[in-house]
Each structure stands twice: as structure tokens, then as C-alpha cells.
Amino acid sequence: MTNCCDSPAKPSRLNCPDCSAVSLSVGYQTLIHQLKHPNNAALPNKAYYFCGSRSCNVVYFDAAAKVFGVDDLRVEVGQKSDSDNRLVCYCFDVSYACIQDELHTSGVCQSKARVMEWTRAKLCSCESRNPSGACCLAEFKRIEKAFEA
Numbered sequence: 335m336t337n338c339c340d341s342p343a344k345p346s347r348l349n350c351p352d353c354s355a356v357s358l359s360v361g362y363q364t365l366i367h368q369l370k371h372p373n374n375a376a377l378p379n380k381a382y383y384f385c386g387s388r389s390c391n392v393v394y395f396d397a398a399a400k401v402f403g404v405d406d407l408r409v410e411v412g413q414k415s416d417s418d419n420r421l422v423c424y425c426f427d428v429s430y431a432c433i434q435d436e437l438h439t440s441g442v443c444q445s446k447a448r449v450m451e452w453t454r455a456k457l458c459s460c461e462s463r464n465p466s467g468a469c470c471l472a473e474f475k476r477i478e479k480a481f482e483a
């Protein structure tokens with residue numbers, strides 16, 4: 335058994351107990367901002383992981399396979415939705431539909447340029463706003479690539 339003073343380094347990824355997808359660790363700060371009361375209030379401060387699989391209902395889990403599903407979060411989880419209105423950028427409120435609209439209209443995603451500019455200026459708050467706790471720019475790139483294909 336380990337105690338609090340000799341805990342091993344936290345793994346940075348773990349497989350989702352439901353869908354087995356490789357899931358990245360996500361900060362405690364993200365969960366206490368994302369989870370509804372009272373789950374956020376009762377949350378132990380330890381390692382959690384975010385499952386990004388679209389078809390899987392699990393959003394967060396810990397090493398003991400305690401899970402939080404889409405209904406446990408305060409916002410709709412865009413990563414788990416097929417809706418055109420799903421959010422891609424939670425910090426600056428950019429939806430999938432907005433990105434598609436910009437690409438169809440001008441071939442350029444102005445929102446991405448704005449997100450990059452604001453991110454450079456350190457105005458983003460991905461760790462609190464995005465359920466994944468991570469930056470959305472990779473998702474913008476995936477959407478652009480799919481549009482060009």
C-alpha cells in the first residue's frame with residue numbers, strides 16, 4: 335500500500351472503463367468547474383481522466399473506475415455530441431455550425447484565427463471551460479481537414 339507521502343507518479347493516460355479508449359488525465363480544477371453540485375462539492379482531489387469517445391457516455395473516471403457521465407456535467411459535452419450546434423471552443427463560444435458556416439462562406443475559419451489570437455494573449459480558460467481541460471485548436475484543425483477532404 336502507498337500512503338500520501340510516497341504516492342507514485344500519476345499516469346498521464348488510462349483506458350476508459352466503459353469504451354477502453356485511451357484517455358488523457360485532466361485536472362481537478364476542470365472537474366470542480368464542470369461537475370454539477372453536489373458532485374463537485376464532494377470530489378476528492380486526485381487523478382481523473384477524460385474520455386473523448388463520441389459514442390461513450392463516460393466523461394470522467396478515476397483509477398478505481400468511478401465514472402461521471404454526460405448528465406453529471408453543467409454543460410453539454412460537445413465531444414460527445416453529433417449536433418451541429420455542439421461547442422468546439424468553450425472559452426469563446428464557437429460552435430461546429432459556426433465553423434462550418436465560415437468555411438462554406440469564405441473558405442477560411444475566422445473564428446480559429448480569433449481563438450489563436452486570444453489564446454496567445456492568454457485570454458483563454460480551457461482548464462475551466464472545456465470539459466476536456468485542454469485547448470480546442472486541435473479540434474479546429476480536424477474540422478478544417480475534414481472540410482477540405
Ligand SMILES: [Zn+2]
Nearest residue numbers: 350353385390
Ligand atoms: Zn469511454
